[in-house]
Amino acid sequence: MTGSPVPxxxxxxxxxxxxxxxxxxxxxxxAAYAATFTADGTFKHSPALPAAQTRKGIEQALHEFHERFANDPVQRRHYFNHVVLEQQEDGSLRSTAYALVLTTRPGGRPDVGPSCVVNDVIVRESEGLRLKSRAVDHDQELAAVAA
Amino acid sequence: MTGSPVPxxxxxxxxxxxxxxxxxxxxxxxAAYAATFTADGTFKHSPALPAAQTRKGIEQALHEFHERFANDPVQRRHYFNHVVLEQQEDGSLRSTAYALVLTTRPGGRPDVGPSCVVNDVIVRESEGLRLKSRAVDHDQELAAVAA
Amino acid sequence: MTGSPVPxxxxxxxxxxxxxxxxxxxxxxxAAYAATFTADGTFKHSPALPAAQTRKGIEQALHEFHERFANDPVQRRHYFNHVVLEQQEDGSLRSTAYALVLTTRPGGRPDVGPSCVVNDVIVRESEGLRLKSRAVDHDQELAAVAA
Structure with a gap:
């Protein structure tokens, strides 16, 4: 919480x-999600998994993840909260945000969780803001470390 | 996600x-909720129900809905997230947002759900922003369509 | 909802x-949380408890609260939503916001609740925004009052 203030x-x-x-x-x-990353962007979806790299690689990793649900139709929602931004010396922004996953199956109420924290590095390119990297931490693992 | 950018x-x-x-x-x-709509505004609370129309009609529809809970006191909270705005050619704004309903009964923990998506058309009137229309989709039905 | 508009x-x-x-x-x-209050700030964590006062007092009250969880490691997250601000005549801001508590234990899914409302008075000091007071209401008690 010591970075320079952000407008x-x-x-x-x-x-x-x-x-x-x-x-x-x-x-x-x-494809649209992957396009929000820089060309060399990295996406670490879980501490246990290797990071996906490049837009093509990120898109492919997401397709592979969702193939698991091919016979289990779900509507997933990621709720973000408390986005904290820090201007970094190289001009990039460090962003830390809460992310809560909600999953709804046909006719049902949403399942709640996991509760996560998203660690992003954001840069501005000619088309707008892009993620240089995203790494996601999971609270059920953080709590285990603290235990 | 192709509309002109919004300040x-x-x-x-x-x-x-x-x-x-x-x-x-x-x-x-x-009454205050209904006053956030335009005079001819429409509110479609659920895909299965007809839209309520005009401020009077919206207020009345809400009273009817809540009469069901006359003997079941609850505190309902609608959490919004990820508001996406698109400027439209007629000057209105198209807004799409997540909405999660939480319901607390005396002494209890909140029930979670349904998980919804709110589809709004926002216009600016002399007193400020107003909804021309709101239509709410429910994830438990979307997931059923995908199945 | 009648205060002067906020930029x-x-x-x-x-x-x-x-x-x-x-x-x-x-x-x-x-300590960082307590530093977001004014030197004479008050924090009423629950309607049933007396308010903690001054930064030192707030910090100490939080340590005492968390000692209860010394043998029960949890990761708590407070999700805020629908922050409403009102400019007051003395220059302070009145803020009312939803707050949902999520608690994750090692390996588990988050527990949801309580659902709360945060009532703040915010002032600007030379270092930035600070809370003059915070009082938290709990929905499970509000619903009981309405019953």
């Missing part, structure tokens, strides 16, 4: 960026 | 508009 | 303030 306009822009990005992911548009 | 000031204004609107709804102030 | 830049600034504050609290940095 409120940029804060609102990042919230909107996340909104579009996560609606694309939850809507199954993996 | 961050407008994005923050819409978030604040939603905050006031939904605190009014959850606080049982249905 | 969208201030709205985004308050959201960011809350994000840093609550990540500090959930991260166990009680």
């Amino acid at each position: 409120p306009e940029l804060y609102a822009e990042v919230l909107h960026f996340y909104a579009r990005q996560m609606q694309a992911l939850d809507g199954g548009d993996f | 961050p000031e407008l994005y923050a204004e819409v978030l604040h508009f939603y905050a006031r609107q939904m605190q009014a709804l959850d606080g049982g102030d249905f | 969208p830049e201030l709205y985004a600034e308050v959201l960011h303030f809350y994000a840093r504050q609550m990540q500090a609290l959930d991260g166990g940095d009680f």
Whole structure:
């Protein structure tokens, strides 16, 4: 919490960026999600898994993950909260946000969890904000470390 | 996700508009909620129900819905997330947002769900932002369609 | 909902303030959380408890609360939503926001609740925004009053 302050306009822009990005992911548009990363972007979906790299690699990793649910139709929603931004010396933004996964099956109530923390590095490219990297921590593992 | 970009000031204004609107709804102030619509506004609370129309009609539909809970006091909260705005050619804003319903009964923990998506058309009137229409989709039905 | 309107830049600034504050609290940095209050700030964590006063008092109250969990490691997350701001005549801001507590234990899914409402008075000091007071209401008690 010691980085230089971030203008409120940029804060609102990042919230909107996340909104579009996560609606694309939850809507199954993996190409659009991958396009929110830089060309060399990395996406570490879970501490236990290797990071996916490049837009093509990220898109493919998401397709593989969702093939597991081919016979189990679900609507997944990622709720974000408490986005904290830090301006870094190289011009990039460090972003830390809460992310809660909700999963609804036909006719049912949402299952809640896992509760996660998203660690992003955001850069501005000519087309707009892009993720240079995203690494996701899971609370059920953090709590285990603390135990 | 192809509309013209929306200024961050407008994005923050819409978030604040939603905050006031939904605190009014959850606080049982249905007249205040209805007043956030245009005079000819429409509110489609569920895909299975006809849309309520005009502020009077919206207020009445909400009273009828809540009469069901007359002997079952609950505190309902609508959590919004990932608001995506698109500027439309006619000057209105198209807004798509996640909405999660939480319901607490005396002494209890909140029930979670349903998980919804809110589809709004927002216009600016002299008094401020107003909803021209709101239509709510429910994930438990979307997942059923996908199945 | 009748206060004078709040500029969208201030709205985004308050959201960011809350994000840093609550990540500090959930991260166990009680000194950083207490530092988001004014020197004479008050924190009423629950209607049934007396308010903690001053930064030292707030920090100590949080340590005492968390000692209960010394043998029960948990990762707690406070999700905020629908922040409503009102400019007050004395220059302070009145803020009302939803707050949902999520608690994750090692290897488990998050427990959901309680669902709360946070009532803050925010002032601007030379170092930035600070809470003059925070009082938290709990929905399971509000619903009981309504019953």
